[in-house]
Amino acid sequence: LPYLDWCLKETLRLLPPAGNYQRMAFQETILGGKWKAKQYAPIVVDVFALHMDSETWGPDAASFVPERWEKGPPHAYSYMPFASGPRSCIGKEFSILEQKIVAVKLLQRFAMRSPTTWTAREGSVLIKASESLPCTTLGIDAEFSPQQFFAGASMPVQLHLRPSP
Numbered sequence: 001l002p003y004l005d006w007c008l009k010e011t012l013r014l015l016p017p018a019g020n021y022q023r024m025a026f027q028e029t030i031l032g033g034k035w036k037a038k039q040y041a042p043i044v045v046d047v048f049a050l051h052m053d054s055e056t057w058g059p060d061a062a063s064f065v066p067e068r069w070e071k072g073p074p075h076a077y078s079y080m081p082f083a084s085g086p087r088s089c090i091g092k093e094f095s096i097l098e099q100k101i102v103a104v105k106l107l108q109r110f111a112m113r114s115p116t117t118w119t120a121r122e123g124s125v126l127i128k129a130s131e132s133l134p135c136t137t138l139g140i141d142a143e144f145s146p147q148q149f150f151a152g153a154s155m156p157v158q159l160h161l162r163p164s165p
């Protein structure tokens with residue numbers, strides 16, 4: 001199942017679960033041989049930008065190319081969808097296992113076809129991205145705390161979407 005692993009890694013590279021995260025420099029240091037970070041300076045790691053870096057991933061960095069994983073990531077810190085080190089996401093392994101199970105179940109139960117080869121059957125609908133249904137948000141119940149990084153919700157967020165009239 002290496003190709004499934006490559007597809008999941010490539011999906012997480014293009015759409016990381018957290019677009020960025022914050023760390024603190026506990027001592028003055030030089031980052032990437034270029035930037036000076038003072039002691040206790042907050043450092044934001046932009047995972048999305050890291051995963052889209054054409055110097056690291058090549059000119060096709062924005063494209064879905066699972067085969068790029070045949071030899072692994074270009075270097076240790078070029079791929080960090082769940083952060084890295086002792087403060088990385090504790091749910092990483094569970095998430096990866098669940099993604100594999102869901103992908104296998106979808107492939108077992110559904111026939112996947114390219115939209116160009118899809119033919120309409122009676123009672124079926126194909127909605128292209130350019131023809132998506134307009135929806136309006138009717139209610140959002142949330143409380144935000146300024147102390148939380150990237151304005152995370154301190155209460156569950158409930159979105160109630162309904163088709164627009």
